[in-house]
Amino acid sequence: MPELPEVETVKRGLEKVLLNKKIENIKVRRRDLRVQVPVNLESDAVGAVIQSLGRRAKYLLINLSNNKTIIWHLGMSGRIGIHSEKPVELLKHDHVILETDDGISIVYNDARRFGLVDICDSEKLASLKYFSAMGEEPLEDSYDAKKLLSHLKDRKVPIKLGLLNQEIIAGLGNIYVCEALYRSGISPLKACNEISLKEAEKLVIEIKEVLREAIEAGGSTLKDHKRPDGEIGYFQNSHKVYGKEGQRCPNCTCDISKTGGIKRITQGGRSTFYCEKLQK
Ligand SMILES: [Zn+2]
Known part of the structure; x- marks a missing residue:
């Protein structure tokens, strides 16, 4: 199972290719992950620019220019692949594909479907069910x-x-x-x-x-x-x-x-x- 350091590593890898890129398209091939992928994911995210990436515990956060945040959890066996070739040859468990305006595809593969992809208003993030009862981040300087x-x-x-x-x-x-x-x-x-x-x-x-x-x-x-x-x-x-x-x-x-x-x-x-x- 991906742990905090793995998610941080994924975040840093994604930062290199996603920062300041516009989301041109999102394809959802299966919505029935651990939490149902919301039907408004595509309409809320497409056209927005990725302004920053964050992490809360084992959740990846993609902050968009339209004040929305995509929340991504890799579950037990989820993997995120970065592809520059077109078209991307999709595999059986590739459930969500995010494409940027410069031709990069981010492909989420999750055989066991324990992961999730969600979207919310950035200002409501802390009160979201995933985070509202969550303890503090151990890597924060203030954590003692x-x-x-x-x-x-x-x-x-x-x-x-x-x-x-x-x-x-x-x-x-x-x-x-x-x-x-x-x-x-x-x-x-x-x-x-x-x-x-x-x-x-x-x-x-x-x-x-x-x-x-x-x-x-x-x-x-x-x-x-x-x-x-x-x-x-x-x-x-x-x-x-x-x-x-x-x-x-x-x-x-x-x-x-x-x-x-x-x-x-x-x-x-x-x-x-x-x-x-x-x-x-
Ligand atoms: Zn010993």
Whole structure:
């Protein structure tokens, strides 16, 4: 599933080809994505100029000159391709195609159809159902330990589940929560309300760092997620614990034949990878 760094990478890739371009045409081949693609998408967007691209959690935002914003979520398996050839040879799961006045086609492919493409008035964005209850962006400069703690102090669920809760913090998925907890030396089983200010400070630093590194590396590419320019990212090679059950933790010198190495447990139906020795 594309996570925050992957979506940021897609955003940066799209910025290069979409900024200041006019939308000449939009084709919707299937409207029944996770949320029905609104029938006014085409009439609201065609003819407008793309003024900026943004991201909120894992949602891509395309801001138009007519004060509308296109909201795009890649779901579980969605991919955005950039094509300059004409005509574009469309594949089975290519559902939405956006064409610019300089001949670029943005093609949205989503086999499982868990993604969405929506449009709204830009000024109503924050109150939209996708964003109204959403927590803060961890990469904002103003995001700090006090903000994180204010959401953790009354919750008894394990910190692993807390960090996956989009109302507590926006855009973190399974991989980066595992990695940030490992780097912070905090057990994924520790209750949210037992996290100290010092631990929260460390956690916020590591969350920002792990996201920045991933964005720099071009986003990881689990399963079939590709960068918009067709290249495959490579951050997955630098995961320290995620997907590494039974392997030696990079910061431990323990004998894995005795300790079993990195542990995998299930929390909230999803795998957690961690080191029992380093994470308390
Ligand atoms: Zn270890």
